[in-house]
Amino acid sequence: MTLDEAITSLKRGEFVLLYDSGKRENEVDMVVAAQFVTPEHISRMRQHGGGLICIALKDSFAQSLNLQYMHNILFNSTDMDSDSKQMIMGTAPYGDHPTFSISINHRQTYTGITDGDRALTIKEMANLYNSNNAKSDFISSFATPGHVPLLLASRGLLETRQGHTEMSVYLAELAKLTPVTAICEMMDSQTYSALSVEKAMKFAKENAIPFIDGKELLEFSKVH
Template sequence: MIQKAVEALKKGEFVLIYDFADREGETDFAIRSDMITPEDIRSMRKDAGGLICTAVHSDAADKMGLPFASEVLKMTHIAEKEGDIPYDKKNHSSFSLWVNHKDTFTGITDIDRALTANHLADHVKHAMNGGALDFASEFRTPGHMATLRANKKLLDERRGQTELSITLAEIGGITPCITICEMLDDNTGRALSKEDAEKYAEENGLVFIGGKEIVEYWEKQKSQQV
């Protein structure tokens, strides 16, 4: 399934990623940010319903000047306390800044959010290739696209949706900038069950993959490089 997921991601299709039953127990829509369209944003808000975010590789985030939100908020005395996140006791939240690209209007429309994600991917691509674009001159904050910083050691240290999606991008050799959104259940108000997410994937011809499979492939790749 890992190869199917990678190929789907490469083609700009949605991949459904389930993390772990003992973590969030959630399935996220994931799609490469450099190919996302307004129609994709619409699908995310209507069929997934969670928060639409764009995950960024940590190396790119460093060069772009994207901090962890928790670090910025420490001065307000309302930043998260260590160990406060019930599903991730070892690491803090991956949230960084909320941004709009300068060419957006309100920033919230499907068109605006797709544009912001596209331009975030441009900056990540340049950063990962050793270049640098002026992030501050192109984006406004606060905005309507939440950015997420992947852990520097990816799945070696944190196994959230941010790291799972960025790892999948690395495996596929594409720009490690992925837009994700949690799938919610309209009836229960909770996260959509794994079974229902798998059913949605089957009915819509999408690839469904579990975090465990991504981790196993990642670890196998690393062991072969030693």
């Protein structure tokens, strides 16, 4: 399927499958624009994805909320001794720094983990993008630790880092949507590893979901 079809799908509040590359995680993520997320989206991500359901945020938005990468938060913490700080992951095995920040729940959730609770947290995080008082609204509306991890896209997006975090936010921007996405890795319950590209493409075809290869997206971004 083409990039245009992927953009159309995102605009309709539907999924796109996004493959990063064999040189990175070698994983396919389910991606949906956070502004459209419903409990049904979360249910489908759980059942057909099975990985971690996260919120990816554009860098400028993350900065307005004073969000930091978790590895920096831990490194600067006085509650961790120097020995414990050796645990902090600076670089993942595939060469990139992790994009994890804090994890959150919306304050109107109960446990925070149900499909309804996570959908509320994700959608309200997207709604926050248009707030005139984003930082104060963030503090008053959300609590941490919670059940939805925040991922911070690198400044410059694909120029800087070519992960699902950056690619999904870039796709949302191409679709002229709020640059906040919900993403979830696709797992394979038969092999107990990440779902292969072949199986993901078969799933995409059977369910009429656009499949985007990160390599193509990267080439597109260089041209445009």
